[in-house]
Amino acid sequence: MGIVMWRLGGERFRAAAVAWGPVAGPFKIAVAGEPRNRDLYFHALAPFATDLSTAVRAAADDRVARTRGSRTDRLPANGLQLVVANRSTVGALGLLGRYLAYLSDRSGVSPDPNLMEAGKHLRFYARHSRTPGQALIVPLDRLLSEHWATLLSPLEQANLAALDAQIEPGRGVHAFEASAAAERIARIGPEPTEDIDRVTTELVEAFNEDRAGSVDPAVVTPLLEPISAHYRALVEPVWALIGRSVSRERGLPAAPSVAGRFESDREAFGRHVDWVSDGGRYRTTDTPRQAAMTLRRLEQARSRYEAERAIEDPACMVPYLLDADAIRGTVTNLNEDHRTVVRVRAVQRPLLTLDTDDPIVLPAGKKLWWTAAAHDAPWEVVSVTRHAAGSRAVLMLTTVARNDRLPALRGRATFSTLRTRSEGFPLALATAPPWTHQPERPPAAPEPIDAGDAETPAAAVDGSAVADPEAYR
């Protein structure tokens, strides 16, 4: 499912428009007119919330068994994947989720449960987006800048239009000029620029005037058209951009490791859905325990992701080769039966000679993993000497010989500091934090944050009307 969101300027929780639908398909759009009015806002968001919640539950419904050792889990066969234009949209959805996940009743009326559920889902997606290599929510700016080499600086890579233009600038136009132009013209959101909201202002003011305080759909809906048109026009190019970007990435062969990573995604997805359907509530602030475990989990996911990328894609290995964190060459000698004394007794420790094309610098004792056995025992650098134009490195396996541990003689082989086996998944920490980690005030229980919703929306003020508009950043 693709999602495009436009906020009202400066209003972190107010989606002026949300568009959603199948990527490269038609999209639905929800427009509140005056998103700062709770009733109008929730009424407008309802269809989106319902579609999202339904899609999530549907995706989680059909399960497959996965057996690991003694235990068997039922993972979703799939996960609902959200595709958005950029990382800031992920953040915006997270905030929206935070808002909707816990809503207070108003005059005895409890809010639409779909809103609350959708809120929980959005929060989950936003949190999960921190996991390196995850694919449940895909901010295309990150995806494209990981996949494509462009002239753009890291900061500029946050602009999907610029990235797209660099990748396909169009015949006769230079990539630089294409992206510069795209940057000028394209509006991607979620935060609107001045020119957009100058228009929005007039529309919203007119809308508020016409509805004369009414929130009755019968009255309001007909009045929404100009605003919907305004945002439809803003969403369309972004929607097209998303479709184009996705279809470009599509149709390329998968890397072997993708399945594994997506399995952890599905696992997380399943856990989330179960938790929510059991009426579970997420803390809005991590406990020390959650934070500690999250930290370790993310760090492991990261090193695994980096290792898998580099090992599966030669182009990704190059930086490691350049930084002497990896060496590549031809295996010119292999002594399987070499023995060495470990502690007291002599044990088998195969020796290998690798001739590299480039002179390399490696300290003896440095541990390297053969890329074909990066989950297994490392090799240790014994010596590195100049040889021909390059170097000759002698490596010793840190365990006994086994076929799948030894590269072929006279074959090319790459050894790097990258390994794909993480040092065992960290054990679940004690649920009761030790006294040292108990704040005097325990972390706040999830609370509704919509207390101030009733306030009447502020009048828009044009930059030219105030002495120092910058003062309100």
Place this chain on the structure above:
Amino acid sequence: MSRKRPPSAELLTKELAKAVAAKDTARAIELTRQIESQLQSDLKETNGASRDRGSGASSGERPSFAAAPAVVPVHWTARSAGSARQTITAALSEIGVPAKARLVADYAEARFGDRVDTRGFSALRRDERRAWASSSPRPTYIVPALEGRFFQPIRGLLALSDWPIERRLMGPWSERTDHLAATAQMARQLAWLSERDRAVAVGLASVVAGMARSVPGALDGPHVDTARVEAAVEAELAEFEELDKPWRSESAARARKQLSPEEQLWGRQVKVVGAGES
């Protein structure tokens, strides 16, 4: 871990940028393919996308990578590309040693086709001096080479501010040493270019010829044999460096002791030169 590794995308960026800047179609295609292969490290989006996409999966949308960005010949942005400062900086860093304005201009014209008006050089020197922001080692400025006794700026002998001071000091053997070093470098450059860009090579050849003229055995008849030039030049260069190096490092040591950071770049304005000295 005490080193932050740049993502491989940045290395490819460099590569692609090089190709783009060099208007090199061949290289650019290579790179685009490399980049394409990098895509393989991820199909997950594809899975997801296809799951989303419903029925109409138009794989026909996929662009042919041969038509990808860098492949298109660059039409160079004119703005300030021709600026004297930029052309001279580029030329100097390729020559690598202090050089006379004339030579820099000739080299630049042969290499980049940018004609630099040497009459503008004095203005340029004033601008550079003015622009120099002591609070930052950036950007690179065009500075005068310094005479190595009293460290006064030598008019019309250009160097770059990010060169170590040794290289910017001139002593009794330095001028010849630098001339030889420059000639050797240009000869190598010519050799390399002659297989790639005929037109440029031809232009550069005459510059090299002009420089090699003073080197015994470097030239033989009208056409330039880069190997021959290089050999002849290197031979003489070896002798000169032996004399020049110690002198320069000694002088550099004094300069760094006596001169402020500013003076180390722009030279010291000495009013009177002792008669006994020079």
Place this chain on the structure above:
Amino acid sequence: MAKRSRSGRTTSKNEALAAVRGNAPKASPNVRRLAAFAKVHSCPTAVLAFAAGVDSNRVLTGTRLEMPFGQSPFAIGRGVAFENLLRQHGHAELRRVLTEGLEVDFALAPVENLRQGFQPNRTGLTMRASVTKNHMKEIVTGLPRPIVLDGAVLRAEVGGITAFFEADEMAIGVGGEILVGENKSWPVVDGRPTDADALGSALDQAATYALLGRRTLAEVGVDPDRVSGDVVIVTPRNTGLSPVLHRQNVDGRIRRIERLLAAVPAVSDIAEDLPAGLSFDPVADTSADDDARLDAFAEITDQVGNVYEPGSCLTSCGFAWACRECAFGRGDPAVAGGSVARALPGVATLRRVSELGRGAPPSVAEAPAAGPIARAGRLYDEAVPVPAPRRRRPA
């Protein structure tokens, strides 16, 4: 004009800089411009513009390289509304939030509102500055009791130019310590601001006021440390506008701002020996066409030099897009970002990087970077075997 600029007298120096500005949009230093300046202070062109009081965000207005720094009317409206909320009904909300946040009763505290009754111009600011100064002196020397200064104005010399800084509020609790306050209309949720950089600059702004407050006290011979190293940031809580106060120590930031103010070059130094006829006037001339204006700008950067660093320029300087185009035009590796440029010491252009990547013989100057570059080139070729490329180069 160029002649006069060479003379030593400050007045003529100011004239010289006035000439540099010409009819370009004016901008006098304030707390945010100061912060922006910090990011580009090593760029001669940006420094010149700052010293000449040129509004770098508006000079290129109307050209294709004008940067969209404008703000949504809703965002501004929200800010204005939040300020009003704090002040309405005799500052009821401000009193409440100060009382709760500082645990000192401000319910009956006098609120000196310096936003009213002064002309919205330099004269008004000058008066507010002296009123502020007197108030501060009275307060710290007088009886310790809660007082609030709303819209205090602090005067400072920035690079030899007198500038006025308007602090949202100064709160004086029991104990006679002055706390500087800054109001921001972005929300804090679950005790976290939605944007750490926004909070960072808010704290920097407050730190600037605290520093200037200390200097003001010093001027009147009072212990400057009576201005606290803590500042208060007042923001809406959660989804509404209801204010909440955060108190934070900014001693470090105050030290940084001190350095920043010291780093602003004196106008007189800048004015020294300006190139004859150098002016932003033609750049800002909206009647001229794009290229003429942008060429005029390129001419200035060429004469005084500039430093383009995407990371800092694009977020803080209205010249950034123009500088980026110049940088690209000359093949400056900086366009790809600082980390790329840093890997290429001594290599002048991307074009040259390309050649070195394919084995071109490096000069002495290029040698240090050439090795890694050449190796990178070879490694990528090995990593991805490439079929002989099709040649499709139009003549």
Place this chain on the structure above:
Amino acid sequence: MIRAGAAPSPFDAAVVDAAAAVQDEIRRDLLARVGEQAAVVAAAPAGAGKSYFVVETIGHLREQDLRVAVVAPTNEQVHSLVERITSVFPGTPVSFVHAQGRALPLAIAARPGVSQPSAREARDNRDRLVAATIDKLADAHLRDGLGEFDVLVIDEAYQADAARYYTAADVASTHLLVGDSGQLDPFSTLDDPTFWRGGAEDPLQTAVGVLLRNHPSTRVHQLPITRRLDPRAVPIARSFYPDHHFDAAVRPGVRQLRLDRPGPGTRSFASIDRALNEAADHGWAYVTLPGAAVVMADPATAEVMLNLVTRLIARTARATCENRRGFEVLRARDIAVAVSHNDQKDLLRAIFDDAGLGAVTVDTANRLQGLTYEVVVAWHPLAGATVTDAFHLDPGRLCVMLTRHRQACILVGRDTDRVLLDGVPPATPGYLGWDPDPVLDGWDAHELVFELLGPHHVTA
């Protein structure tokens, strides 16, 4: 200058006594709290003799027959703790519980009293003194448990992050945290390590940090002494501990370094020798190469560092100190080379090995934390840089480099490095409830160090 034999104490009695007083106070404080949920923090400057203090304290605790667990972040650190315990209290039973493949070096394992039981054995026999890495202790605790301890002693507590402390903390109710606040903070490979910053739950704050955050009343004692550094080194070391006063234990002149005169034919090494003389005479030398645009692992800088070490050895450096009678010749393993980046390390390691200097330690600041050498040659973090950034400004990194030595430290950089600090420190984001500013602290520390090194500047 001390003549062998007719020697007054080499130590500054006032300093030593002051330190002893603080240490007694810490132990009283700790013993008084045994059984309570309470902790005592001992903050130490570089080379305060933390480990000895830890070992002695363990001795006191054992005298009371309290069951003690002692941990540190890395295996190396725990190994040397075990070694020290058995040398100070020969025969004391020490159980080293280790992860597979992390057993003690034979020399230490062979000592009387030392055993290496499994976690289960250690629990069932209720071993009285258990040593382990903080992670192994946590792991063992979560699996089979190690049984309740009376006191948990954490060494290098400023290197351990809150996440690791979380589990370890459960093994005992009373804790002693000992650490050096000037060293490098725990780091993470995450893109957004500041995600939790400012919150009490932040897993990346130090063990001490989380403790004080949740229990502000916890007492923090400051050891007012450094035993590693001599008086000449203290002023520079102080710039990393702004609000922690300390002095050197040894008196001026006790530590001395002597070099042979440069022999004939060594003129080309003149500047290197000048630097060495400066370092020998004053304990510091700041060597700079000319300013130039260079790559991170700059060969020219590496060569200067190699020359410094080869000449130091060639001129048969001899040192005396409080533990030596007369002068002893320095060995290669008394020397360390400190860098910021792995590629600098790899480059130096290779050329040092080629030069037959394999015994000289070459490593990054991160891995030199807590270690001691006679002479240290350090690669200035800002050497040749054109811009400053948080990583290279980190005060912890510079602190580690400049506080490992007993005799002399030689810092190598470039003429232009100092100019970087004429600019303005980069702006930093804000986090509610978190107000330190490492970037700015680093900036100040670097500036102060440049200033203090001025008199020892030698151009190479």
